[in-house]
Amino acid sequence: MAADKVLVLGHTGLVGRAVMAASGGRYLAPAGGRREFDLTRPRSMQRLLERTRPAAVINCAGFTDVDACESQPELAMAVNAAGPEALAAACARVGAHLVHLSTDFVFGPGHRRPISESDPPAPLNHYGRSKLAGERRAAAAWDQCLVVRVAWVFGPAKPTMVDKMLARARRGEKLRVVTDQVGSPSYSRDLAPVLLELARRRVTGILHLVNQGQVSRFGLVVRALELAGLDPALAEPVDSRELGLPARRPEYSVLDCRRLRRVYPAGLPAWTDALARHLGVKPEGDND
Ligand SMILES: NC(=O)c1ccc[n+]([C@@H]2O[C@H](COP(=O)([O-])OP(=O)(O)OC[C@H]3O[C@@H](n4cnc5c(N)ncnc54)[C@H](OP(=O)(O)O)[C@@H]3O)[C@@H](O)[C@H]2O)c1
Structure with missing residues (x-):
């Protein structure tokens, strides 16, 4: 076994890139694209694990386009549910701890307070259903598995909602942003070192990992506009139904992060601080 090596899967994605950057060169990643690692081909995972024999695997790979999953539910299940199960079985064969990423979208209606790991999931869309099935199937296949639920991720690897909104605002376009979705933004650069630490300590079970605080999508975009020195009035509050997205x-x-603070007492910084760092500006009141 490569004693200190972590195999990062989904290393071309938003979170995977951040994990590789945070690992200081201690990572392995499949360089051969889908030929070498494909969540829909169990043999590819067995071969990869047997060849690399890492101490831990951090799986950031998945079918992550929430609206596309609505029209391709079978592919969503193959990639996000059967895939992690086969990956967990391959990890079990070589004794590699598995950190598998999941989502706040496993939860459904009716919540008013931060949601803990023991609250019952009730996904509202195919993406959430496939991710929930993946959590359960991976954990059933290998007891050295940690499911980490993250949410509303932004980071440098690729433009996410915040960056796209800012780009449109810079072109002077009006932005229509929903007020009726409240969640926990998280910064890939803050997630990454904690994911590596959880893998190193072989934590198991389910863990919520997001930056502190909560905000609506509208509030997030308004804050981003303010931090970027753009006019917050460019953001127009709308209802989700008005956007008519498929999912x-x-x-x-x-997400409630109390369990995280039991194993990682520092927790993650506030999302407002994380957003300011992402945008390369100092938060208000920071006069250093
Ligand atoms: N981004 C968010 O806001 C968010 C929120 C909640 C949870 N999550 C979860 O966090 C994890 C990481 O998300 P992310 O935003 O970093 O994802 P991402 O940027 O969309 O990257 C997805 C990665 O998965 C790979 N991939 C897709 N299909 C694959 C397949 N069949 N076999 C092997 N690899 C495949 C992609 O490879 P290619 O580049 O080659 O396509 C890419 O490296 C996912 O589990 C996601 O469900 C993300």
């Missing part, structure tokens, strides 16, 4: 989203999916 229904939860109205409230704020």
Whole structure:
């Protein structure tokens, strides 16, 4: 076994890139694209694990386009549910601890307070259903598995909602942003070192990992506009139904991170601080 090596899967994605950057060169990643690692091909995972024999695997790979999952539910299940199960079985064969990423979208309606790991999931869309099935199937296949639910991720690897909104605002376009979705933004650069630490300590079970605080999508965009020195009035509050996206989203999916603080007492910084760092500006009141 490569004693200190972590195999990062989904290393071309938003979170995977941040994990590789945070690992200081201690990572392995499949360089051969889908030929070498494909969540829909169990043999590819067995071969990869047997060849690399890492101490831990951090799986950031998945079918992550929430609206596309609505029209391709079978592919969503193959990638996000059967895939992690086969990956967990391959990890079990070589004794590699598995950190598998999941989502706040496993939760459904009716929440008013931050949601804990023991609250019952009730996904509202195919993406959430496939991710929930993946959590359960991976954990059933290998007891050295940690499911980490993250949410509303932004980071440098690729433009996410915040960056796209700012780009449009810079072109002077009006932005229509929903007020009826409240969640927990998280910064890939803050997630990454904690994911590596959880893998190193072989934590198991389910863990919520997001930056502190909560906000609506509208509030997030307004804050981003303010931090970027743009006019917050460019953001127009709308209701989710007005956007008519294929996948229904939860109205409230704020994740409670108390379990995280038992294993990682520092927790993650506030999302406002993280957003300011992402945008390369100092938050208000920071006069250093
Ligand atoms: N981004 C968010 O806001 C968010 C929120 C909640 C939870 N999550 C979860 O966090 C994890 C990471 O998300 P992310 O935003 O970093 O994802 P991402 O940027 O969309 O990257 C997805 C990664 O998965 C790979 N991939 C897709 N299909 C694959 C397949 N069949 N076999 C092997 N690899 C495949 C992609 O490879 P290619 O580049 O080659 O396509 C890419 O490296 C996912 O589990 C996601 O469900 C994300």
